[in-house]
Amino acid sequence: MPYPPSELSFLMRSGPAVIIFDVNETLSDMSVMGGRFAEIGAPPFLAKVWFAGVLRDGFALAAAGDRAQFVEIAAGLLRVSLAGLPLNRGVEEAVGHIMDGLAELALHPDVIAGVRDLKAAGFRLVTLSNGSSEMAGKLLGDAGIRDAFDALLSVEDGPAWKPAPGPYAHAARTCGVEPGQMLLAAVHPWDIHGAARAGMRTAWINRTDSPYPAYFTPPENIVGSLRDLAPLLHADTSHRFR
Template identity: 60%
Template sequence: MTAPQVVVFDVNETLSDMAPLAARFRDVGAPELTDRVWFASLLRDAFALTAAGGTERFATFATAGLRSILAGVPLTRELDAAVEHVMSGFTALDVHPDVPGGVRALKQSGRRLVTLSNGSAGVAERLLSTAGIRDEFEHLLSVEDAGVWKPAPGSYAYAARTCGVQPADMILVAVHPWDIDGANRAGLATAWINRDGRPYPEYFTAPTHTIAELPELADRLAA
């Protein structure tokens, strides 16, 4: 198998550590685990709209979903203020500790690095700039420009066209099994980051590589 030329990174939860958002939900009076229910519901609705042939921006799903899930909750502030408090947390997120070293190792190996997010390119820009690794990336891509959300095949095809390569020349890096499966079916190699030791769902196609931390990937690709 030819080693991939382009490494495509998912952003939300793969590069960014979204755990601090839980504190934002607690701040506004939401019950424990509301952050997880909200994010899962956001993805569910986005995937459903994509399957039906529609599309919408991440921020629209996120904000509308927050309003729905917080409705009826005895909040510590007005609903509009609660939604703003949670959403502003996205601009304060940091990358996972393993990300900077892993990104630099892949770049030093001579590979091209890009992101492909269901969120906005602006969020990725702030995240990577704050981490001091923005310059390692050639493109910060968003499905907002692809017209379909991941894991629809068109999202990965958009990334390949933008980079001027075939899907087989790319490897997707993600923590989400649904993203790994979508990329596999679109013809990309894949690397699943399993930071918490969870089993991989058997109903999805298996990743090309499974790693516990990002720095492992450069060694895998060099082998």
């Protein structure tokens, strides 16, 4: 049965119109990067340490009022991290091998179906990455779901890295909606916190069944798979009329 006009108006106001996705680790499966480090003779665990350092340095630059492109920080930190290790090739060649791996990442297994479910449910979909929009485009294009997204946004087009407030406001302006009409889906609690502080709704994708840090703003929704998000949002809006 169709909703009466008054209830339909309330539904449009209360539910998110746009789902905004983080890209690195949320959509892309970076677990394979450990293999790239092993192939150059470096410890596989260094992949996680390095990526955490890339985020740290990006955040530090943002806090200081500066910024640099993701690839610039990633490659520069690799040169620091790999210096002095007994690699099986030169440092510059090793850096190139790791950076090539970033460009060849695939999606998590739940992403394609989850994205299609959300698109079929009528949500507008966009990305907002601390990386480049070109990298996001290749990732989604290779998987055959680029056309599901209205826009691929990057902090390179905004004032700072997430979780500073600027990128979230930039995304809302670009999409022509209020922050409260957007829902950020991400695996990173720091991103959830930033989006919530910017007035957005949030969904934490917790694929590893990890505890959520108590010092960050808690997510409005928690799912173990992106496939669970569309049914959860549908149930949430349906519940408002019971």
